[in-house]
Amino acid sequence: MVPFHEPVYRVAEQEWKVFVEALTDSLMEVDPEIPPLPPKDVIHRIYRDIRFSNDKTPYKRGFSASLSRSGRKGIFAC
Incomplete structure (x- = not known):
């Protein structure tokens, strides 16, 4: 069974x-x-x-990204 908000999330994720x-x-x-x-x-x-x-909400409320010379896990990421 597909969760109620998953189609909306998938569209937003693709746009992001x-x-x-x-x-x-x-x-x-x-x-x-x-x-x-x-x-x-x-x-x-x-x-x-x-x-x-203290906040046990399992999901973040927005999308995020780290743009640097080495990506989100590299030595230049902050």
Whole structure:
């Protein structure tokens, strides 16, 4: 059974990936040191770490990404 909001989430997720890809292309024109990373390498997951949090909501409320010279896990990410 598909959760009630999953189709809405999938559309929003796809729009976010298209936006991040367009933003990365624009940034590459300004800073040639930014590599052409695919959206999956810069977008963060929506699940929260709730182990030590007072707020036990399992999902984040928005999308996020880290754009840097090395992606979200590289040495230049902050």
